[in-house]
Amino acid sequence: MILGKFGDEDELLFEIELITADGLEIPIDAVFDTGFSWWLAIDNQDLAALGWTYLEQQTMLTAQGEAEFDIYLGEMRIGGEDFDIPVHVGQGLSEILLGRQWLKNQKLLVDMPSKLLTLG
Structure with a gap:
């Protein structure tokens, strides 16, 4: 189980x-966004240091309208477990986003009155 805040x-x-292509681990806080359909989204400015492999381009409908995203094969760790996932890279993303794909194999618990947030 992964504790959030x-x-x-x-x-x-x-x-x-x-996790960069050469194995460097960069810890960050990511926002869980139930409106984002995929695994992970980052801003294109955050991509340069990662060295991930480009896969394709995808047009997506966002809250601001249609947007182009480059899809990269990225590596990340959450809750001590490593994942190789497609990462959506776009312009103007103010936060790194975790999306709904995580809910296919993880349970999200949000209990604001108790200040309890878990994934797993």
């Missing part, structure tokens, strides 16, 4: 590690 505006935050 609530942000200043009640964002659902989980610490993850992005």
Whole structure:
């Protein structure tokens, strides 16, 4: 089970590690976004240091309208477990996002009155 925390505006935050192509582990807080359909989304400015492999481009409908995303094969760690996943890379993403794909094999528990947030 992965413990999360609530942000200043009640964002659902989980610490993850992005793993570069040469094995460097970069710990960051990611926002769990139930409106995002895929695994992970990052801003294109965050991509440069990672060295991940480009796969394809995809057009997606976002809250701001249609947007182009480059899809990379990325590696990350969450809850001590490593994952190789497709990562959506776009412009103007203010946060690193975890999406609904995690809910296919993890249970999200959000109990704000008790300040309890878990994934797993």
